[in-house]
Amino acid sequence: xxxxxxxxxxxxxxxxxxxxxxxxxxxxxxxxxxxxxxxxxxxxxxxxxxxxxxxxxxxxxxxxxxxxxxxxxxxxxxxxxxxxxxxxxxxxxxxxxxxxxxxxxxxxxxxxxxxxxxxxxxxxxxxxxxxxxxxxxxxxxxxxxxxxxxxxxxxxxxxxxxxxxxxxxxxxxxxxxxxxxxxxxxxxxxxxxxxxxxxxxxxxxxxxxxxxxxxxxxxxxxxxxxxxxxxxxxxxxxxxxxxxxxxxxxxxxxxxxxxxxxxxxxxxxxxxxxxxxxxxxxxxxxxxxxxxxxxxxxxxxxxxxxxxxxxxxxxxxxxxxxxxxxxxxxxxxxxxxxxxxxxxxxxxxxxxxxxxxxxxxxxx
Amino acid sequence: xxxxxxxxxxxxxxxxxxxxxxxxxxxxxxxxxxxxxxxxxxxxxxxxxxxxxxxxxxxxxxxxxxxxxxxxxxxxxxxxxxxxxxxxxxxxxxxxxxxxxxxxxxxxxxxxxxxxxxxxxxxxxxxxxxxxxxxxxxxxxxxxxxxxxxxxxxxxxxxxxxxxxxxxxxxxxxxxxxxxxxxxxxxxxxxxxxxxxxxxxxxxxxxxx
Numbered sequence: 001x002x003x004x005x006x007x008x009x010x011x012x013x014x015x016x017x018x019x020x021x022x023x024x025x026x027x028x029x030x031x032x033x034x035x036x037x038x039x040x041x042x043x044x045x046x047x048x049x050x051x052x053x054x055x056x057x058x059x060x061x062x063x064x065x066x067x068x069x070x071x072x073x074x075x076x077x078x079x080x081x082x083x084x085x086x087x088x089x090x091x092x093x094x095x096x097x098x099x100x101x102x103x104x105x106x107x108x109x110x111x112x113x114x115x116x117x118x119x120x121x122x123x124x125x126x127x128x129x130x131x132x133x134x135x136x137x138x139x140x141x142x143x144x145x146x147x148x149x150x151x152x153x154x155x156x157x158x159x160x161x162x163x164x165x166x167x168x169x170x171x172x173x174x175x176x177x178x179x180x181x182x183x184x185x186x187x188x189x190x191x192x193x194x195x196x197x198x199x200x201x202x203x204x205x206x207x208x209x210x211x212x213x214x215x216x217x218x219x220x221x222x223x224x225x226x227x228x229x230x231x232x233x234x235x236x237x238x239x240x241x242x243x244x245x246x247x248x249x250x251x252x253x254x255x256x257x258x259x260x261x262x263x264x265x266x267x268x269x270x271x272x273x274x275x276x277x278x279x280x281x282x283x284x285x286x287x288x289x290x291x292x293x294x295x296x297x298x299x300x301x302x303x304x305x306x307x308x309x310x311x312x313x314x315x316x317x318x319x320x321x322x323x324x325x326x327x328x329x330x331x332x333x334x335x336x337x338x339x340x341x342x343x344x345x346x347x348x349x350x351x352x353x354x355x356x357x358x359x360x361x362x363x364x
Numbered sequence: 365x366x367x368x369x370x371x372x373x374x375x376x377x378x379x380x381x382x383x384x385x386x387x388x389x390x391x392x393x394x395x396x397x398x399x400x401x402x403x404x405x406x407x408x409x410x411x412x413x414x415x416x417x418x419x420x421x422x423x424x425x426x427x428x429x430x431x432x433x434x435x436x437x438x439x440x441x442x443x444x445x446x447x448x449x450x451x452x453x454x455x456x457x458x459x460x461x462x463x464x465x466x467x468x469x470x471x472x473x474x475x476x477x478x479x480x481x482x483x484x485x486x487x488x489x490x491x492x493x494x495x496x497x498x499x500x501x502x503x504x505x506x507x508x509x510x511x512x513x514x515x516x517x518x519x520x521x522x523x524x525x526x527x528x529x530x531x532x533x534x535x536x537x538x539x540x541x542x543x544x545x546x547x548x549x550x551x552x553x554x555x556x557x558x559x560x561x562x563x564x565x566x567x568x569x570x571x572x573x
Contacts, residue, residue, distance in 0.1 A: 127395035135530035138394060188528075190396055235530040306529055325472055325525070327464075334395050338459065 197259030243299030412442035474525035481518030
């Protein structure tokens with residue numbers, strides 16, 4: 001009787017008090033916080049099913065679709081041109097509003113793609129570590145539904161020959177989109193295989209023209225607590241910051257990503273623009289990027305700041321370096337019952353030369 | 365009537381498990397079912413530990429003496445869920461690799477403390493029968509069963525040390541546990557506090573009057 005007022009919202013704990021609640025249907029029906037409602041799952045499933053059912057006559061002809069792309073490219077170009085002149089771009093940006101999850105056509109295949117079984121779409125879109133929305137992995141799907149990704153500007157600054165503020169559509173037109181099916185390993189010990197869409201991050205970096213003394217590149221996620229409810233809670237220091245060494249970022253495997261499963265990125269997976277660094281733990285792959293800054297000193301990434309002994313700057317997938325609180329030797333691929341051994345650099349051995357001569361136990 | 369109520373509470377305590385089983389059957393446990401099972405059984409262990417610890421304060425504060433009849437069952441349900449929690453870990457996480465499990469227990473403090481809490485609960489489950497109460501005698505039995513405080517504290521610390529950054533949920537458990545333990549501290553220290561200041565207070569009252 002004294003107790004209920006003494007703590008704040010907790011579903012599991014709330015169930016403590018009305019003893020009768022143990023009996024009541026609420027106790028049975030209420031989520032305990034870990035098990036979650038699957039609101040979105042069903043919808044997504046239906047979406048996929050529908051896509052297969054669509055009569056071929058209803059599909060927009062590719063030529064028309066490409067026309068639209070050219071139009072968009074035009075707008076983006078105009079936008080880029082207007083960078084110096086200002087004004088015009090602001091007029092155009094409302095027109096670039098793209099519907100959520102548009103198909104991306106004309107994807108090039110990539111030799112970097114794995115042939116492993118792709119994780120089901122509903123898992124990749126309903127199980128997200130996206131603390132800007134929630135620390136519960138099942139919640140971002142619902143909470144990010146109305147997240148606004150247009151207009152979206154990305155600031156490129158720091159040690160560059162000229163600071164730029166680019167519209168995301170302009171960035172998307174920098175190179176031909178590729179489908180890259182990558183393994184993705186979370187630091188928590190689970191992994192997925194995702195068909196990302198994007199192109200090498202190096203394409204953007206080249207155009208950003210970093211100065212010779214630039215040695216690192218830092219990525220900042222949008223800070224907007226109004227839209228991102230997780231940011232109203234100081235579980236991490238906002239905004240989220242991640243970073244790479246410049247040579248890591250220039251490695252062709254490092255992906256500038258704006259889509260997956262041949263569509264634009266769902267909001268809960270980092271729309272409209274994120275990076276994917278497949279040989280590092282998932283948290284290195286920053287989402288919803290608004291700023292790319294080149295520096296000469298090593299950026300302090302958010303998780304490193306939060307727990308320096310647990311999350312290093314490099315955070316390469318490494319089965320030989322345990323997280324202090326759990327082993328990194330094995331992982332559970334979502335959808336699989338048993339665990340599989342975790343591979344060095346998540347199986348991307350081609351990046352090993354980036355770290356030759358480095359003690360990866362020290363530089364974890 | 366009372367018997368039926370007891371059966372009802374019993375079935376209610378099985379609710380969380382039934383719900384998990386139903387979700388598993390319906391393929392509704394999400395992208396990472398084993399994680400959900402692990403977390404859910406862990407959550408319910410803590411909840412049942414706290415409910416068990418709430419019985420005595422509730423009984424004393426409300427005068428509802430019948431509550432005591434449910435304490436053993438609730439405590440055993442805490443044990444039931446921690447066994448499920450442990451089985452999930454040893455089976456679905458470690459696949460009965462004893463060597464790996466022992467390495468975990470030795471190396472990882474959140475597992476060390478969680479495992480300790482679990483082990484401490486075993487003698488309490490064993491000695492929960494009326495026969496054991498008689499054999500040990502009420503006083504010794506009571507002393508032994510104070511181990512549940514250690515288990516509950518270990519369980520909450522286990523949770524605090526497990527989470528990556530968001531401490532809100534484990535701290536909710538910690539708060540409730542703190543209140544329940546504070547109640548006992550107050551009761552334990554209570555008579556001494558009361559008996560000492562009686563005289564001065566009376567004097568103060570008198571001088572005011």
